[in-house]
Amino acid sequence: MGSPSRVAAVPALLRRLNVRRVIEALQRHGPCTRAQLTRLTRISPPTMSKLVAILVREGIVERGRKPVPTRGRPGILFHLAKKKAHVVGVVVDIHETTIVAAGLDGQPLSGRQVVVPTPHDVDQLVAAIVPHIRHQRRSARSELRYIGLTVPGLIDRATGRVVFSPNLHFLDGVNLGERLKKELGTPVATFQEEHALCLAAQRFGDAKNLTDFVLLDVSAGFGMGVVSAGRFITGSTGFAGEIGHIRVQLEGRPCGCGNRGCLETVATDYALARAASERAGRPLTIAQVAEEVRQGRLALDGILEDVLEYLALAVSIVVNIFNPQAVLLHGGLFEIEDNIVSRIVERARRMTMRPSLEVCQVLRTSANKPAGAIAGALERVWAELGPVLQ
Ligand SMILES: [Zn+2]
Secondary structure, three states: OOOHHHHOOOOOHHHHHHHHHHHHHHHHHOOEOHHHHHHHHOOOHHHHHHHHHHHHHOOOEEEEEEEEOOOOOOEEEEEEOOOOEEEEEEEEOOOEEEEEEEEOOOOEEEEEEEEEEOOOOHHHHHHHHHHHHHHHHHHHOOEEEEEEEEEOOEEOOOOOOEEEOOOOHHHOOOOHHHHHHHHHOOOEEEEEHHHHHHHHHHHHOOOOOOOOEEEEEOOOOOEEEEEEOOEEOOOOOOOOOOHHHOEOOOOOOEOOOOOEOEHHHOOOHHHHHHHHHHHHOOOOOHHHHHHHHHOOOOOOOOHHHHHHHHHHHHHHHHHHHHOOOEEEEEOHHHHOOOOHHHHHHHHHHOOOOHHHHHOOEEEEOOOOHHHHHHHHHHHHHHHHHOOOOO
């Protein structure tokens, strides 16, 4: 197993810091020769040779087959493991649960993604997830290092317990990660959904070069993740970011949190799909709404504007408070028309401090929840190997 003691043949902190620097470089730049890694990390060539040897021995890094021509003698390309080790991401959402396996380079292993309906019962949920991970572990024929689990709602940062899930109350007080660990014998890290999405955007997506950004996820509930000065804001216990449960309509609809008129009830995929379903006279998912609109069978006049107005309010709030370089938007409603984001920005302009909005990009993120769960699992694998100097 990938316990720290195996890498800790040389347990010095400096060695661990250097190990982490090599991993960060490979994650950021892709396959590299030893010479390239030396240049990128400023670690001396003899030390680099030792570090790469350790990482190869540990199954964290693999060597490419063919030498590539470089200045001087041909170099071997090294990359994060794809064959010897993998991680699994589990995304529990309101209706569906996704299980995906990926190499340590974060790339999903082909054919290793499964989507099952989310049973609203803890034992059934565990029973729905575990066989797929066992099957994946057998067929990948590599070591499963970590499982990254995301669950909507408030997660206790210290224990991974679900404290309160407004849309999946059967998980309130449950430590799903512990249950999965007990069944599978693999360590499990539980992340708040938006934290995982931010990690995915930082590792694989639009936020690679950003130190300050806000991610607004309206795909199920209304979630927010904030990275400020390079750090994800957790609050004292990990509950920070619940903008979705701020009341914006005094006499609004009941919300899963127990209050009324929360932003979540008016500015999400769900809110738009609900209003569109009422107009169409039949239940529609957000994907079906988008399709109906594209086919010209459904008009959203009035309905869409209301949702965009509240989304603009959310953008204006986060821009005024956090002064981010970017606001990244995640949700299905952005599929409905190409210009949804610019319509939100236009509205936000009327209610936001102008200098703050001028320095902020608002865009759709390419990050998705399975990539978030994978990024969370990898974060823990790397953390066991060595810390990062901030
Ligand atoms: Zn609420």
